[in-house]
Amino acid sequence: MLVAAAVALVFFAIPLVGIVQRANWSTIWHDLTTAEARDALALSLVCSLSAAALSVAFGTPLAWMLARTQLPGRPLLRGLVLLPMVLPPVVGGVALLSAFSLSSPIGGWLHDTFGIQFTFTTAGAVMAETFVAMPFYVITVEGALRGMDQRFEEAAASLGAARLTVFRRVTLPFILPSVVAGTLLAWARALGEFGATITFAGNIAGRTRTLPLAVYLELESDTEAAIALSLVLLAVSLVVLVSLRDRWIRAT
Numbered sequence: 001m002l003v004a005a006a007v008a009l010v011f012f013a014i015p016l017v018g019i020v021q022r023a024n025w026s027t028i029w030h031d032l033t034t035a036e037a038r039d040a041l042a043l044s045l046v047c048s049l050s051a052a053a054l055s056v057a058f059g060t061p062l063a064w065m066l067a068r069t070q071l072p073g074r075p076l077l078r079g080l081v082l083l084p085m086v087l088p089p090v091v092g093g094v095a096l097l098s099a100f101s102l103s104s105p106i107g108g109w110l111h112d113t114f115g116i117q118f119t120f121t122t123a124g125a126v127m128a129e130t131f132v133a134m135p136f137y138v139i140t141v142e143g144a145l146r147g148m149d150q151r152f153e154e155a156a157a158s159l160g161a162a163r164l165t166v167f168r169r170v171t172l173p174f175i176l177p178s179v180v181a182g183t184l185l186a187w188a189r190a191l192g193e194f195g196a197t198i199t200f201a202g203n204i205a206g207r208t209r210t211l212p213l214a215v216y217l218e219l220e221s222d223t224e225a226a227i228a229l230s231l232v233l234l235a236v237s238l239v240v241l242v243s244l245r246d247r248w249i250r251a252t
Contacts, residue, residue: 016234019227019230019231019234020231022227023224023227023228023231024224024227024228027224027228028228028231031222031224031225031228031229032228032229032232034225036205036214036218037214037225037228037229039205039206039209040209040210040211040213040214040229041211041232043122043125043206043207043208043209043210043211044191044210044211044212045191046122047122047125047126047129047190047210048129048133048187048190048191048193048210049187050126050129050130051126051129051130051133051134051186051187051190052133052137052183052184052186052187052190054126054130054134055130055133055134055136055137055138055182055183055186055190056137056179056182056183056186058134059134059137059138059141059182059186060141060179062081062134062138063137063138063139063141063142063145064141064145064167066078066081066138066142067142067145067146068145078142081134081135081138082135082138082139083135084131084132084134084135085132085135085136085139088195089132089193089194089195089196089199090195090196090198090199091195092128092131092132092195092196092199093128093195093196093197093198093199093200094199096118096124096127096128096131096196096199096200097119097199097200100118100119100124100127100200101119102117102119107119118200118201119200119201119202120201120202120204120207120208121201121207121208122201122207122208124200124201124202124208125197125200125201125207125208125210127200127201128193128196128197128199128200128201129189129190129193129196129197129210130190131196132189132190132193132196133186133187133189133190133193134186136182136185136186136189137182137183137185137186138182139182140178140181140182140185141175141178141179141182143178144174144175144177144178144179145171145175148171148174148175152170152174153166153170153171156169156170181244184240184243184244185240185244187240188236188237188240188241191210191211191233191236191237192212192233192237193210193212194212194213194216197210197212197213198213198216203216203217211229211232211233212233214229215229215230215233
């Protein structure tokens with residue numbers, strides 16, 4: 001068992017060591033502070049933070065519904081919500097493109113009626129990142145809601161507290177660590193999103209070219225810059241996962 005575990009660990013570690021070894025540390029600051037890198041980093045922060053905020057705003061009631069209600073077909077609904085976690089991101093991008101492009105009924109109606117366009121816009125990048133990131137938030141918060149002792153909520157309700165008050169004063173404090181963990185996981189996933197973004201929103205500098213897309217583009221012209229940008233994504237993902245691992249596993 002230990003030998004097999006060591007082989008698996010080496011399998012994951014070697015590529016990470018390789019990218020760290022190939023980095024040109026003498027020019028890494030220059031590579032990270034070019035105009036293209038700054039624009040991609042700024043856009044990534046805006047899009048990923050927006051996606052995380054949308055995940056919290058809409059994912060919290062969705063997680064509560066999946067954990068606390070007895071809707072018909074709830075397993076199917078949960079599968080639909082969690083599908084982007086296993087769906088190839090490029091397929092998710094194709095699905096978004098099919099639903100919200102200007103040639104689709106919904107996308108065409110939004111554009112003709114309200115002048116809203118998601119394809120090849122920053123809003124489209126946010127939508128693509130939210131699509132792939134929200135399931136991580138939902139599954140984390142749903143697990144916390146399922147594991148919570150509901151007698152505290154029942155006691156508050158028996159004392160006359162309204163449902164919203166019970167949620168705000170009792171439920172939310174209990175699940176707050178999982179809310180924070182889910183938010184950080186959703187943010188990290190959104191920050192690293194590539195396939196759905198490039199398929200649905202494109203790769204337009206200053207508008208939809210987030211950090212992963214910049215890495216992809218730099219690989220064709222400047223490998224050192226691509227590696228430097230990759231190290232940023234690697235470091236953020238590693239810090240989030242190491243700091244939240246045990247809490248996330250318990251919650252889910």
